[in-house]
Amino acid sequence: MMKSRYQSPMLNQHGVVLIVVLIMLGVFSVIVVSMIGGSNINFKIAGNQQYRMEAKMAARNGVESYISNPANFALPLPTSNAYVNSDFNGDGVADMVAVVAPPDCLRAVPILQSELDVTDPHDAQCVGSAQQSNSGIFYAAGSSGAGNSWCSKMTWDVGAKVNDAKTGVDLAMHQGVYLRAIIGTTCL
Numbered sequence: 299m300m301k302s303r304y305q306s307p308m309l310n311q312h313g314v315v316l317i318v319v320l321i322m323l324g325v326f327s328v329i330v331v332s333m334i335g336g337s338n339i340n341f342k343i344a345g346n347q348q349y350r351m352e353a354k355m356a357a358r359n360g361v362e363s364y365i366s367n368p369a370n371f372a373l374p375l376p377t378s379n380a381y382v383n384s385d386f387n388g389d390g391v392a393d394m395v396a397v398v399a400p401p402d403c404l405r406a407v408p409i410l411q412s413e414l415d416v417t418d419p420h421d422a423q424c425v426g427s428a429q430q431s432n433s434g435i436f437y438a439a440g441s442s443g444a445g446n447s448w449c450s451k452m453t454w455d456v457g458a459k460v461n462d463a464k465t466g467v468d469l470a471m472h473q474g475v476y477l478r479a480i481i482g483t484t485c486l
Contacts, residue, residue: 349465353394356384357471360396360458371454371477373484376400382458394462401454401475403485408446409478424449424478452477452485 360382364370370380379399383392414421424447454475461468 349462349467350469352384352386353460353462353465353467353469354471355386356382356394356396356460357458357469359384360398360460361456361471361473364398364401364456364458365473365475371401371452371475371479371483373482394460394467396458396460398456398458401456404453404455404474406450406452406479406483406485408481409449409451411445411447414447420478423480446481448481449478450481450483452479452483 360380363382364380370376377400379397382396382398384394384396385391386393409424411425414425416422416425454477455472456475457470457472459468459470
């Protein structure tokens with residue numbers, strides 16, 4: 299029997315393909331693991347963004363709810379915090395709570411008689427003068443009275459804080475409020 303000079307190409311490779319495939323498998327594994335890690339970070343970022351937006355909505359809800367109650371700006375002024383619950387998913391359980399502190403009066407400026415319109419019902423309670431002994435005199439339309447009226451322009455700062463241990467959100471929000479008040483409402 300004679301040996302054939304022709305040899306199979308498979309005998310010459312000696313496992314090179316196996317090594318190349320293992321290297322490629324390792325590279326693909328590293329790429330997949332890094333993609334999974336990146337997507338987890340993106341989910342955390344999106345979740346934190348959602349929690350922050352919910353906290354902003356809860357704080358805004360607290361401030362607006364507080365401002366809409368005129369008793370919060372009347373004498374005697376509230377001395378304790380107000381708690382406003384926010385339920386975002388509609389399950390009847392408060393998801394976040396805004397703590398609204400009593401308002402801070404920043405300034406009070408008397409309204410001049412000349413700034414009032416006697417035909418406007420909102421201005422009617424202010425027409426008169428706190429400086430005159432005959433206070434309460436109504437002036438004719440178009441005429442300007444002298445001195446300060448019975449009202450003042452008051453600027454208040456209302457602040458709400460949301461601190462949620464479950465989500466780790468800690469947010470503070472402030473809103474300025476302009477109100478007209480009868481003179482004698484103190485700016486503490």
